[in-house]
Amino acid sequence: KQEVTQIPAALSVPEGENLVLNCSFTDSAIYNLQWFRQDPGKGLTSLLLIQSSQREQTSGRLNASLDKSSGRSTLYIAASQPGDSATYLCAVGGGANNLFFGTGTRLTVIP
């Protein structure tokens, strides 16, 4: 069974700092990996999707990498802003479009 772990569970940084969120998974036979953002009490917003054949994806200040062989992904956020404060979830795509989620990293960016 696929298990997804995210470290750290919580992170607090001053505004403007660059930061890295980590995600690891136990089964490297994945279809894709997605990073989501979740604001308190709300649904999930997709940030980046990396297909199993890709190594990284970029969108604005966000960059996600994927190393299937080691079972790891990182989400890099450049020049963090208070509006980036949220919980970030990593999800690994299995067969039939089901996603296995980690428990998330709660990010606080201090103005």
Added chain:
Amino acid sequence: ETGVTQSPTHLIKTRGQQVTLRCSSQSGHNTVSWYQQALGQGPQFIFQYYREEENGRGNFPPRFSGLQFPNYSSELNVNALELDDSALYLCASSPYRGSGGEETQYFGPGTRLLVL
């Protein structure tokens, strides 16, 4: 383009009751997945519907059941509610094209269920 919508937003039930949650998929999407997110946890996959048939199921008991309609909207039904069923229930749609697990899933805002 209308996104994924869910109703109701909040719901309070008592143990043993039954509940139905509803989801309208994003325009053009033929696949709907349901997830349960307990407080402080990541979402857990309940099941997926594709073209009105169940197309994958997670580790949830049979009292969790679903339907998908010809317009691709979906319902999640939970019978004999238990206290541990209290959670945020998320619906996600995607344009599944039969090639397996390659499409971004778009999530609705969720329904928060409290079982007393």
